[in-house]
Every structure is written in structure tokens, then in C-alpha cells.
Amino acid sequence: MIAITAISSVATGEGKRLVVTYSEVNDRGEFVRQNMKKNYVATAEETLAAIATLEADAMSHIEGE
Numbered sequence: 001m002i003a004i005t006a007i008s009s010v011a012t013g014e015g016k017r018l019v020v021t022y023s024e025v026n027d028r029g030e031f032v033r034q035n036m037k038k039n040y041v042a043t044a045e046e047t048l049a050a051i052a053t054l055e056a057d058a059m060s061h062i063e064g065e
Contacts, residue, residue, distance in 0.1 A: 001025045005035075009042075009051050016042045016051050 006021040019039040024032040
């Protein structure tokens with residue numbers, strides 16, 4: 001089983017890069033791999049829209065302090 005433990009969005013020269021951190025657990029509940037990372041540039045419109053929504057929400061919390 002793959003368990004996603006974190007997702008980060010980073011603005012880069014290539015565009016919005018997503019960094020996903022995850023662990024893999026076997027059928028006995030033992031960790032096979034921990035703290036693995038996968039990153040890629042988001043290109044799907046629905047993914048970019050979701051990132052924009054999260055950024056807008058974060059900004060509203062920052063400005064509303």
C-alpha cells in the first residue's frame with residue numbers, strides 16, 4: 001500500500017512543480033520504503049486549478065491575520 005504523507009507545490013521556471021512524499025507498507029503493516037519522493041511539473045488544467053485554489057485560500061489566511 002502506498003501512503004502519501006505530504007504534497008508540496010513549488011513555483012519554478014518550468015511551472016508549478018508538485019513534490020509528493022510517500023511511504024510504502026506491505027501486507028503485514030511493515031514499512032517497505034519510507035520518505036520516498038516523486039516530483040513533476042503540473043500540466044493538467046484541473047491540477048493547476050486546484051493549486052490556484054489552495055494558494056488563494058492560503059493567501060486569505062495570511063491577509064486575514
